[in-house]
Amino acid sequence: xxxxxxxxxxxxxxxxxxxxxxxxxxxxxxxxxxxxxxxxxxxxxxxxxxxxxxxxxxxxxxxxxxxxxxxxxxxxxxxxxxxxxxxxxxxxxxxxxxxxxxxxxxxxxxxxxxxxxxxxxxxxxxxxxxxxxxxxxxxxxxxxxxxxxxxxxxxxxxxxxxxxxxxxxxxxxxxxxxxxxxxxxxxxxxxxxxxxxxxxxxxxxxxxxxxxxxxxxxxxxxxxxxxxxxxxxxxxxxxxxxxxxxxxxxxxxxxx
Amino acid sequence: xxxxxxxxxxxxxxxxxxxxxxxxxxxxxxxxxxxxxxxxxxxxxxxxxxxxxxxxxxxxxxxxxxxxxxxxxxxxxxxxxxxxxxxxxxxxxxxxxxxxxxxxxxxxxxxxxxxxxxxxxxxxxxxxxxxxxxxxxxxxxxxxxxxxxxxxxxxxxxxxxxxxxxxxxxxxxxxxxxxxxxxxxxxxxxxxxxxxxxxxxxxxxxxxxxxxxxxxxxxxxxxxxxxxxxxxxxxxxxxxxxxxxxxxxxxxxxxxxxxxxxxxxxxxxxxxxxxxxxxxxxxxxxxxxxx
Numbered sequence: 001x002x003x004x005x006x007x008x009x010x011x012x013x014x015x016x017x018x019x020x021x022x023x024x025x026x027x028x029x030x031x032x033x034x035x036x037x038x039x040x041x042x043x044x045x046x047x048x049x050x051x052x053x054x055x056x057x058x059x060x061x062x063x064x065x066x067x068x069x070x071x072x073x074x075x076x077x078x079x080x081x082x083x084x085x086x087x088x089x090x091x092x093x094x095x096x097x098x099x100x101x102x103x104x105x106x107x108x109x110x111x112x113x114x115x116x117x118x119x120x121x122x123x124x125x126x127x128x129x130x131x132x133x134x135x136x137x138x139x140x141x142x143x144x145x146x147x148x149x150x151x152x153x154x155x156x157x158x159x160x161x162x163x164x165x166x167x168x169x170x171x172x173x174x175x176x177x178x179x180x181x182x183x184x185x186x187x188x189x190x191x192x193x194x195x196x197x198x199x200x201x202x203x204x205x206x207x208x209x210x211x212x213x214x215x216x217x218x219x220x221x222x223x224x225x226x227x228x229x230x231x232x233x234x235x236x237x238x239x240x241x242x243x244x245x246x247x248x249x250x251x252x253x254x255x256x
Numbered sequence: 257x258x259x260x261x262x263x264x265x266x267x268x269x270x271x272x273x274x275x276x277x278x279x280x281x282x283x284x285x286x287x288x289x290x291x292x293x294x295x296x297x298x299x300x301x302x303x304x305x306x307x308x309x310x311x312x313x314x315x316x317x318x319x320x321x322x323x324x325x326x327x328x329x330x331x332x333x334x335x336x337x338x339x340x341x342x343x344x345x346x347x348x349x350x351x352x353x354x355x356x357x358x359x360x361x362x363x364x365x366x367x368x369x370x371x372x373x374x375x376x377x378x379x380x381x382x383x384x385x386x387x388x389x390x391x392x393x394x395x396x397x398x399x400x401x402x403x404x405x406x407x408x409x410x411x412x413x414x415x416x417x418x419x420x421x422x423x424x425x426x427x428x429x430x431x432x433x434x435x436x437x438x439x440x441x442x443x444x445x446x447x448x449x450x451x452x453x454x455x456x457x458x459x460x461x462x463x464x465x466x467x468x469x470x471x472x473x474x475x476x477x478x479x480x481x482x483x484x485x486x487x488x489x490x491x492x493x494x495x496x497x498x499x500x501x502x503x504x505x506x507x508x509x510x511x512x513x514x515x516x517x518x519x520x521x522x523x524x525x526x527x528x529x530x531x532x533x534x535x536x537x538x539x540x541x542x543x544x545x546x547x
Contacts, residue, residue: 109459138464
């Protein structure tokens with residue numbers, strides 16, 4: 001598949017990162033700090049992470065790239081505290097994730113939004129109900145959901161499709177619902193694991209525009225991707241990983 | 257709001273897995289019925305013991321050719337022994353009267369026994385029935401004493417039978433209980449697997465652990481409570497149909513099992529069942545749904 005004809009489309013995506021990030025004096029606090037993080041899986045060949053150091057500011061938009069098995073998803077798991085590192089320290093916002101008590105994990109995860117390649121929507125719930133579910137399970141009253149959900153769906157461009165079920169929506173629309181669900185709690189950090197992996201190029205652009213808008217509200221976005229065109233056109237910070245180690249960390253980088 | 261969600265998940269979960277749910281309820285019901293029966297028997301042994309304890313006597317049968325002086329001496333010694341609360345002399349005639357009363361329905365037996373054959377006796381009401389062996393030891397070998405019997409020894413056999421029945425029911429209850437708990441664990445695993453999608457999403461958006469686990473635990477508790485209710489109904493039916501019905505005569509030997517003690521089993525069985533089911537489900541979840 002060639003992307004030549006879509007270059008102009010991507011061109012509109014080249015958005016300057018917010019100015020404040022370039023001025024170190026005005027730098028906002030760090031959202032993610034990985035210090036010497038090491039994670040091995042001695043009994044399986046899941047990708048490991050070696051002595052990784054990453055610092056990400058509030059509001060940054062960061063691409064994680066690298067071949068399959070490089071350890072990108074392991075980092076996502078570590079950030080979600082699905083896994084605990086063998087060594088090193090992970091801090092997200094004010095939380096020392098490596099020392100987080102197990103029972104405090106759910107509360108911690110509320111400060112993180114997640115989007116995946118396979119959308120992960122509940123099939124028997126409408127778009128609005130899927131988004132409301134994220135509020136429901138953390139005990140927000142229904143009145144809040146009634147007010148906030150239409151707003152967020154409007155924001156992601158799904159106004160008027162609130163009552164559709166996932167199977168009645170296109171892939172792009174389903175991913176919008178997922179983004180809405182991830183964003184509805186106004187998270188500090190949004191993790192996107194190949195969010196465009198299942199989408200066609202046009203739809204991918206739309207999702208990227210959406211993520212860009214969300215990024216501009218001050219939400220830090222960490223996106224794992226294999227889509228070189230998106231990375232090249234967005235020109236944001238790129239962290240390339242190979243064999244569990246960072247081989248490149250470049251502001252306004254390209255896919256390579 | 258959240259409670260409504262949890263409840264709808266509970267019933268959906270039970271319904272989706274209906275055959276396992278039914279198996280779980282049946283096994284639980286059998287186990288709890290046995291447990292209930294065991295508890296009733298345990299209670300019954302106490303009741304019987306109490307019932308007879310006050311009426312138990314030690315009987316000193318006298319030789320047929322005993323003379324009056326020896327009889328009087330024995331009576332005086334029995335009264336002086338310190339164990340007896342009351343010593344009643346029963347002459348041969350009285351013994352024959354009692355014999356006729358006891359077996360009034362079997363005329364042939366009564367007719368075949370000569371009034372002279374039955375020995376006179378002292379019927380002794382003890383201050384403490386546990387002292388009976390001492391009294392027996394003291395008087396067994398006395399001149400003019402034919403035999404000393406402790407009614408408690410006879411009753412002991414009844415207790416042994418009841419005790420055996422009780423152990424049996426408790427063993428069956430235990431075995432069935434283990435099976436029931438394994439079914440609970442299995443049902444919860446299946447339920448957790450069939451809802452892994454929802455569970456994954458819930459964990460992702462930061463649902464508290466209790467909220468993720470509640471539907472599963474409540475499923476087990478619900479099945480446990482239903483099982484307990486079935487067990488309770490079975491016990492009630494057993495009382496009316498078996499104990500008060502077909503085998504009325506057999507059970508008339510012992511004091512009746514009161515309705516009250518059966519009613520008391522409802523909260524006990526329900527409580528035990530709900531608690532154990534919940535704990536089993538929760539432990540199963542700790543291995544299946546990791547945060």
